[in-house]
Amino acid sequence: MQAFRVVLPSGTKYWTVVDEDYGVVQEADRFLRETRLARGRAESTTKAYAEGVSLFLRWCEATGRDWRTAAREMGLFMLWLKWTPGRGGKSASAVVPGPGSKPVRQEIRVNKVLTAVRMFLLHGVTERTVPGWVLEQIYEVGDTRDLPVAAQGESGGMRLRLRARHRVSEPETDIDRASDEEVVAMFKACRSARDRLTVLLLSRVGLRPGQVAGLHRSDPHLLMDARPLGCDLEGAHVHIVRRQNENGAWSKSKKPWAMPVDFLVVQAFDQYALERHERLPSGGSDFLLVNLFRPPYGDPVTTEAIGELCESLSRRAGLGRLVTPRMCRHAMASNIVDAGGTLDEVQALLGQKDPSSPRPYLHPSRARLRDAVERVPSPRLRVTEEGQ
Numbered sequence: 064m065q066a067f068r069v070v071l072p073s074g075t076k077y078w079t080v081v082d083e084d085y086g087v088v089q090e091a092d093r094f095l096r097e098t099r100l101a102r103g104r105a106e107s108t109t110k111a112y113a114e115g116v117s118l119f120l121r122w123c124e125a126t127g128r129d130w131r132t133a134a135r136e137m138g139l140f141m142l143w144l145k146w147t148p149g150r151g152g153k154s155a156s157a158v159v160p161g162p163g164s165k166p167v168r169q170e171i172r173v174n175k176v177l178t179a180v181r182m183f184l185l186h187g188v189t190e191r192t193v194p195g196w197v198l199e200q201i202y203e204v205g206d207t208r209d210l211p212v213a214a215q216g217e218s219g220g221m222r223l224r225l226r227a228r229h230r231v232s233e234p235e236t237d238i239d240r241a242s243d244e245e246v247v248a249m250f251k252a253c254r255s256a257r258d259r260l261t262v263l264l265l266s267r268v269g270l271r272p273g274q275v276a277g278l279h280r281s282d283p284h285l286l287m288d289a290r291p292l293g294c295d296l297e298g299a300h301v302h303i304v305r306r307q308n309e310n311g312a313w314s315k316s317k318k319p320w321a322m323p324v325d326f327l328v329v330q331a332f333d334q335y336a337l338e339r340h341e342r343l344p345s346g347g348s349d350f351l352l353v354n355l356f357r358p359p360y361g362d363p364v365t366t367e368a369i370g371e372l373c374e375s376l377s378r379r380a381g382l383g384r385l386v387t388p389r390m391c392r393h394a395m396a397s398n399i400v401d402a403g404g405t406l407d408e409v410q411a412l413l414g415q416k417d418p419s420s421p422r423p424y425l426h427p428s429r430a431r432l433r434d435a436v437e438r439v440p441s442p443r444l445r446v447t448e449e450g451q
């Protein structure tokens with residue numbers, strides 16, 4: 064069993080599971096196709112699910128278990144996941160780790176696989192291809208009656224809630240951020256206006272790589288008055304919209320939102336527009352960031368290319384460590400807070416739910432969001448002042 068990428072006639076891409084003869088595993092394919100098409104999840108999500116489900120089905124095949132009822136022995140599957148390397152085949156049915164052996168898969172990887180398996184089996188229960196009792200094997204099933212009144216919802220009716228039974232305790236890791244010095248060094252190491260704009264979109268605007276690669280030329284509204292463009296928002300801003308993009312770029316947030324940008328980002332947009340016109344007078348594709356220096360010229364950059372750019376800039380700038388796009392995003396959020404921004408402002412600016420609650424309760428005004436962005440000084444200025 065293995066994960067396999069599928070491209071539909073419509074151009075939509077998702078991942079499925081195939082057997083050793085590359086025959087599609089129908090039950091897994093229905094689950095993964097529905098995840099992509101009906102639920103609108105990203106292609107990368109179906110890839111993660113397909114990899115997890117393929118491991119589960121491989122374990123069932125290797126140990127002679129029926130995948131529909133194997134959930135009653137999920138603990139053995141977790142042991143197999145931890146110690147069985149690669150595509151172990153049928154010889155991996157008995158796992159005996161020796162003294163001093165290192166786990167093949169770390170806790171975070173095991174938990175991701177278990178999440179995929181739970182979703183797969185839950186889909187099977189819904190479709191009635193998996194016995195209903197399996198639900199109690201993978202979830203602790205309860206209701207909302209024991210919750211505080213404020214958390215029971217407005218309907219007043221009883222609702223079921225599910226809590227995963229099988230989960231490995233993950234070691235706590237510090238969430239790091241890129242420092243202003245690192246961002247400035249990466250910015251200086253850029254060799255094109257396009258790369259400088261990319262660094263600012265990551266570290267100054269706080270976009271995810273998929274959101275940066277998915278921007279279209281119509282998304283930035285850099286005029287103070289955007290009404291001629293059919294937009295009633297004031298000031299320079301960028302619209303973040305989830306789309307089915309040909310380069311696979313995907314915005315994690317389902318809800319579109321507009322992100323205010325400051326003069327540094329506007330200048331970077333202007334410089335990139337001149338560079339793009341010089342390199343591609345015909346314009347290229349409708350995507351904002353495109354290939355300018357290697358073929359296929361004019362094609363959109365990919366999410367992977369943005370990660371590779373950060374790796375290259377980190378090395379070229381001599382930072383001594385890899386500064387990732389996620390660290391740049393954390394830098395943006397931290398700078399907003401350091402400049403006096405509030406949690407709800409960060410929440411709205413990053414296009415995410417309140418990190419301390421399952422639903423956002425605070426809604427900052429657009430004017431306050433713009434003020435939050437304008438309060439953050441130039442990273443170059445911050446570095447200069449701190450060096451004096």
